[in-house]
Amino acid sequence: MATRWGICSAGRISHDFTVALKTLPHEDHQVVAVAARKLEDAQEFATKHSISRVYGSYEELARDPDIDVVYIGVIHPYHLSTCLLFTNAKKNVLCEKPLAMNTKEVKEILSSAKRNDVFLMEVRMEFFPASVEIRRLVDQGEVGEVKMVRSEFGVPISHVPRSVQKELGGGAILDIGIYCLQFICMVFNGEKPESIQAMGVCLETGVDETVVVTLKFSRNRMAVFSCSSGVKLPNDAIIAGTKGNIRIPDHMWCPTSLEVNGKETQYPVPEPYLPLNFLNSTGMRYEAEEVRQCLLKGLNESAVVSHADSLLLAELEDEIRRQVGVVYSQDSK
Numbered sequence: 001m002a003t004r005w006g007i008c009s010a011g012r013i014s015h016d017f018t019v020a021l022k023t024l025p026h027e028d029h030q031v032v033a034v035a036a037r038k039l040e041d042a043q044e045f046a047t048k049h050s051i052s053r054v055y056g057s058y059e060e061l062a063r064d065p066d067i068d069v070v071y072i073g074v075i076h077p078y079h080l081s082t083c084l085l086f087t088n089a090k091k092n093v094l095c096e097k098p099l100a101m102n103t104k105e106v107k108e109i110l111s112s113a114k115r116n117d118v119f120l121m122e123v124r125m126e127f128f129p130a131s132v133e134i135r136r137l138v139d140q141g142e143v144g145e146v147k148m149v150r151s152e153f154g155v156p157i158s159h160v161p162r163s164v165q166k167e168l169g170g171g172a173i174l175d176i177g178i179y180c181l182q183f184i185c186m187v188f189n190g191e192k193p194e195s196i197q198a199m200g201v202c203l204e205t206g207v208d209e210t211v212v213v214t215l216k217f218s219r220n221r222m223a224v225f226s227c228s229s230g231v232k233l234p235n236d237a238i239i240a241g242t243k244g245n246i247r248i249p250d251h252m253w254c255p256t257s258l259e260v261n262g263k264e265t266q267y268p269v270p271e272p273y274l275p276l277n278f279l280n281s282t283g284m285r286y287e288a289e290e291v292r293q294c295l296l297k298g299l300n301e302s303a304v305v306s307h308a309d310s311l312l313l314a315e316l317e318d319e320i321r322r323q324v325g326v327v328y329s330q331d332s333k
């Protein structure tokens with residue numbers, strides 16, 4: 001029996017995720033419905049992706065009994081409301097990053113998933129083949145004890161309204177710095193840092209443009225990352241251990257190659273059948289398959305990206321924003 005997906009929103013990443021799903025066997029994954037705020041947007045999306053069921057509201061999708069899991073691709077400020085809508089409708093959920101605007105919202109989402117006994121996961125980078133290999137190398141001590149992790153993600157996206165306008169969830173940390181945090185948490189296996197120091201500069205809109213963060217972990221291990229919505233950075237990452245290192249040479253948030261002690265290996269993702277909005281988005285197919293496997297086993301969370309992982313990420317995001325001075329309206333509700 002195929003896993004039947006409903007797509008919430010007809011936006012850019014929803015397009016990419018749908019393309020990613022179509023790279024998987026049809027007998028395993030089927031996109032059966034799409035919902036958007038405007039019916040015409042959903043209809044246009046459905047035509048492009050040959051989706052049979054079309055809804056002009058998220059509520060109609062929530063009422064569709066033939067959906068096994070909903071992919072939420074709305075912008076960050078609407079992750080809470082849509083996660084609550086679908087979990088309360090007993091729907092399993094894969095929600096885009098960041099899971100929500102702050103820790104309080106994440107806790108509300110996680111408790112709703114638990115109360116409704118449904119699966120929920122935040123979109124993360126852990127499932128790319130290159131990320132799977134990184135986890136294997138680190139777990140097996142191939143570079144010795146990891147003592148230092150460095151990462152960066154900078155792209156000039158000040159022209160993207162949702163990346164810079166506070167009411168749309170703008171800010172580098174929640175949009176792109178989150179990948180650096182995910183990477184660090186992945187390498188250090190979800191361990192909470194002993195201390196964190198952040199410094200950043202903000203736009204006139206009150207959201208962070210560029211942030212530099214240092215994290216100290218137990219056993220004198222360190223991590224540092226920088227993110228910026230104002231400039232392009234090399235966007236590589238390195239994991240330095242006592243016996244060697246692993247380097248992600250480019251686009252560390254959607255990795256397709258690794259250099260292990262200087263030896264490079266490619267980990268390609270499938271070619272898309274339609275042009276993508278974002279780099280290497282077909283790599284999201286691997287997370288979709290993780291969802292399917294979890295549902296087949298009757299699990300409500302993935303062991304690879306657990307609810308505790310999402311909670312830690314939100315707590316780190318909150319602390320960085322506190323130190324940098326970024327406050328969203330959602331923080332005072």
Ligand SMILES: NC(=O)C1=CN([C@@H]2O[C@H](COP(=O)(O)OP(=O)(O)OC[C@H]3O[C@@H](n4cnc5c(N)ncnc54)[C@H](OP(=O)(O)O)[C@@H]3O)[C@@H](O)[C@H]2O)C=CC1
Pocket residue numbers: 008009010011012013014035036037038041073074075076078096097098123162168174175278281
């Ligand atoms: N995993 C990844 O690689 C990526 C993840 N993302 C994440 O995905 C999410 C969406 O990003 P992206 O696709 O670029 O966003 P879009 O700007 O394409 O918006 C996505 C959808 O959000 C809804 N929306 C947009 N603006 C508003 C608004 N002002 N009020 C209410 N609803 C609105 C619309 O839904 P509708 O169609 O129903 O009208 C829209 O289609 C973000 O949270 C982002 O962090 C983004 C890029 C890559």
Ligand SMILES: O=C(O)[C@H](O)[C@H](O)[C@H](O)CO
Pocket residue numbers: 155157160163175176278
């Ligand atoms: O998740 C992402 O990859 C980011 O949202 C986008 O890549 C970034 O905002 C550039 O559009």
